[in-house]
Amino acid sequence: MASDHISADMVEGSEFPFLAVKYNVQGVPHTVINEEHSVIGAPSEMEFAREILKAIGK
Numbered sequence: 001m002a003s004d005h006i007s008a009d010m011v012e013g014s015e016f017p018f019l020a021v022k023y024n025v026q027g028v029p030h031t032v033i034n035e036e037h038s039v040i041g042a043p044s045e046m047e048f049a050r051e052i053l054k055a056i057g058k
Contacts, residue, residue: 024038027040029041029042031048031051033051033052033056034055034056037051
């Protein structure tokens with residue numbers, strides 16, 4: 001990663017169904033930011049940046 005402040009994990013929902021339930025994953029891609037904010041689908045880079053800012057309250 002480019003920053004020590006960012007981490008990412010990719011999980012196969014069928015292998016970890018408890019995580020799919022915990023984060024209400026029903027399809028992919030499904031990105032969870034800070035355990036609470038979800039982005040469903042494949043947003044553009046700009047849209048994804050906006051979602052990150054929303055998730056951190058900026």
